[in-house]
Amino acid sequence: MYRISKDPDGVILICHDCPHVEHIDAFDESVGSRRTQAARAMQAHSRDEHGAGSVLKPVPKDDSLMAHPD
Numbered sequence: 223m224y225r226i227s228k229d230p231d232g233v234i235l236i237c238h239d240c241p242h243v244e245h246i247d248a249f250d251e252s253v254g255s256r257r258t259q260a261a262r263a264m265q266a267h268s269r270d271e272h273g274a275g276s277v278l279k280p281v282p283k284d285d286s287l288m289a290h291p292d
């Protein structure tokens with residue numbers, strides 16, 4: 223959903239699906255890992271902008287698994 227790169231300002235996360243970028247240096251180290259915060263921000267972006275990253279998608283129900291013809 224994103225790739226990690228470097229530019230003159232530091233490490234950045236680049237969205238796979240659009241030009242959106244998160245700058246790791248823009249986050250506040252005092253509240254936790256900046257890299258983790260940037261990754262979270264990018265995941266939120268992906269979810270909100272591209273509908274990706276949902277881990278709560280229901281598994282499609284396959285009725286054939288419920289039938290035991292024997």
Ligand SMILES: [Zn+2]
Pocket residue numbers: 237238239240241242267268271272
């Ligand atoms: Zn994007």
